Amino acid sequence: MLNPADLQALWLTLQLAALSTLLLLLLGIPLAWWLARSRARWRFALEALIALPLVLPPTVLGFYLLLALGSRGPLDFIGLAPLAFSFKGLVIGSVIYSLPFVVQPLQNAFERIGPRPLEVAATLGARPLDALLTVALPLARPGLLSAAVLGFAHTLGEFGVVLMIGGNIPGETRVASIAIYEHVESLDYAAAHGLSLVLLVLSFVLLLLVFRARRGDRVLSL
Amino acid sequence: MAITAQLAEFPLQVRFTAPASGVTALFGPSGAGKTCTLRAIAGLDRHRGSQVRFAGETWQGQAHWLPTWQRPLSYLFQESSLFAHLNVLDNVRYGLRRRGGTQAHDPMELLERLGLAPLAQRQPQSLSGGERRRVALARALAPAPRLLLMDEPLSGLDRARKAEILPWLAQLSRRFATPMLLVSHELQEVARLADRLVLMDRGRVHHEGGLIATLARADLALADRDDASVVLEAKVNRIQEAAALAEVSVGQQQLRVLLPPGLKQGQTLRLQIAARDVSLATCEPRGSSILNILPARVSALREAGAGQTLVALELDGGGALLSRITRWSCEELGLQPDMPVFAQVKSVALLT
Structure with missing residues (x-):
């Protein structure tokens, strides 16, 4: 059904989404934790910054990333090889692009748990990191699952940013959404159908997971 | 202890001492600053200029701050606040794993003593209100804290549930030598549990003394209560x-x-x-x-x-x-x- 080039694009997409999700969680958990607990006055500024990819045209984000990741960009300046048009570049782009989809569910989950379970943990001798790992994260599990799935699914569908910073290099930056675009451009609708259907079904199944997880939500028993 | 804080409605200025054993009750109407005081002692809130000293150790001083998790205390909150993701036994073990010393209690024995042994594997959501309070009590007692803080441990329970928990509390305060600090606005609770009273109103301590002597005084606001x-x-x-x-x-x-x-x-x-x-x-x-x-x-x-x-x-x-x-x-x-x-x-x- 799918030709080898499309399979390769799909496989690359899944790798990109998986790696990005992992990095997103590593970055998103402390960020969301801090946002949920901090009383800093400039907290809203950081929240707005993280939410930016929700409203910004992906091309704008992609353009600035291209400048940042390209040769003679700031990253090149500090010694990192130019990352534009590479898989690594895509990962960086995806992480920034999908950050709000991961931070917001996590932040909501942490806020909903409230300070009490962590206070209880502290009075029982748990240091803050211990309380985060043994109390907050297990109680935030539905939010954690939402965040992971949304981050993953959103990265699957990424197009504009990839186009700007990744281009269309098979096996390196040619992800499924780009491949679909190519097929449509060359009027190969059958191939476009095949790949689109896979993404459609995959995304739907992932969202089913999210909404099911939200059902079984429980935080604290009073 | 000397707690100084600026609350929304009034300044809190509390200074009292509690003996190293027995139950001291912070007693007063709602909004007197009792819970605030208890939270400051536990280190859950940090108010500038306050001092908390316990048994010769400084928990909070001028340039000194011991975070809650390093203070050898347990805190019984108004709600039982059990961890929903852990079963009864694991809730009780939580503090034990972190601070259980040689004094610590065997969790099963503690559950047994509180009549909870058959519930050890149950999830908190499946327990009744009274059972949850008892689990919270077991969880607080398990690591053998050197100070037990109790914030209205019976609030929100109906009469029957209160009658179920009170004997446990009364018994525990006598059996364990742990000094306890109890916040309450219910005379019944205090009469039953406390040995010493600290009367508070609008952020200040009005009187402190032994329970029996304090209750018998006609010149305190306490005597104006209908249930004096x-x-x-x-x-x-x-x-x-x-x-x-x-x-x-x-x-x-x-x-x-x-x-x-x-x-x-x-x-x-x-x-x-x-x-x-x-x-x-x-x-x-x-x-x-x-x-x-x-x-x-x-x-x-x-x-x-x-x-x-x-x-x-x-x-x-x-x-x-x-x-x-x-x-x-x-x-x-x-x-x-x-x-x-x-x-x-x-x-x-x-x-x-």
């Missing part, structure tokens, strides 16, 4: 099964009370007598249905609200009572300090 009452330490002398009565001694006086199930001879217990249940006579009444008529001496008199007078009494042979009578009766009897009277006690509550 005294607590007496009593010992069971004799049980009259046939009459379903027990004879208990308070100082050198004997009182007869309705026999509750399970009372044993020689047992000590607390009696609570409400001021409104004590009437006075200047000569010994005869032919009365009232069981307990005690010779006493007026120690103080005070107007207490519209047409009422509060009379503090010293019982002959030790112990004190409060009596609330009408001002009219007080004038009619010509009551004066130091005058001998007979106190007729209409009802006595046993706090076992």
Whole structure:
């Protein structure tokens, strides 16, 4: 059904989404934790910054990333090889692009748990990191699952940013959404159908997971 | 301890000491700053300029701050706040794993003692309100804290549930030598559990002293409460099964009370007598249905609200009572300090 080039694009997409999700969680958990607990006055500024990819045209984000990741960009300046048009570049782009989809569910989950379970943990001798790992994260599990799935699914569908910073290099930056675009451009609708259907079904199944997880939500028993 | 804080409505300025054993109650109306004080002691809130010292260790000082997790305490919150993702046994073990020293209790034994052993594997969501409180209590006690803080441990429970938990609390305060600090606005709770009272209102300590002596004072705002009452330490002398009565001694006086199930001879217990249940006579009444008529001496008199007078009494042979009578009766009897009277006690509550 799918030709080898499309399979390769799909496989690359899944790798990109998986790696990005992992990095997103590593970055998103402390960020969301801090946002949920901090009383800093400039907290809203950081929240707005993280939410930016929700409203910004992906091309704008992609353009600035291209400048940042390209040769003679700031990253090149500090010694990192130019990352534009590479898989690594895509990962960086995806992480920034999908950050709000991961931070917001996590932040909501942490806020909903409230300070009490962590206070209880502290009075029982748990240091803050211990309380985060043994109390907050297990109680935030539905939010954690939402965040992971949304981050993953959103990265699957990424197009504009990839186009700007990744281009269309098979096996390196040619992800499924780009491949679909190519097929449509060359009027190969059958191939476009095949790949689109896979993404459609995959995304739907992932969202089913999210909404099911939200059902079984429980935080604290009073 | 000296806690200073600026709360939304009023400044909190609390300074008191609590003995190294027994139960000290912070008692006062809602919004008096009691919970704030308790949270500051636990290190859950940090107020500049406060001082918290416990058994010679500084928990909070001028440039010193010990985070909550390093303070050897346990805190019983108003709600049981069990961890929803852990079963009963793992909830109880949580503190044990982190701070359990040689003194720590065996979690199963503790559950057993609190009547929770059959529930060890259950999730908190499947427990009743009373059971959850008991689990929270077991969780707080398990690591053998050197100080137990309790914030209205019975709030939000109905009468039956309260009656279920109170004996456990009372028993534990006696069995474990752990000093406890209890926040409460319920006289019943305090009368039953506390040894020492710190009276608070609007962020200040108005009085601190032993429970029995403090409750017997007519000059404190405490005595203006509708349920103002005294607590007496009593010992069971004799049980009259046939009459379903027990004879208990308070100082050198004997009182007869309705026999509750399970009372044993020689047992000590607390009696609570409400001021409104004590009437006075200047000569010994005869032919009365009232069981307990005690010779006493007026120690103080005070107007207490519209047409009422509060009379503090010293019982002959030790112990004190409060009596609330009408001002009219007080004038009619010509009551004066130091005058001998007979106190007729209409009802006595046993706090076992």
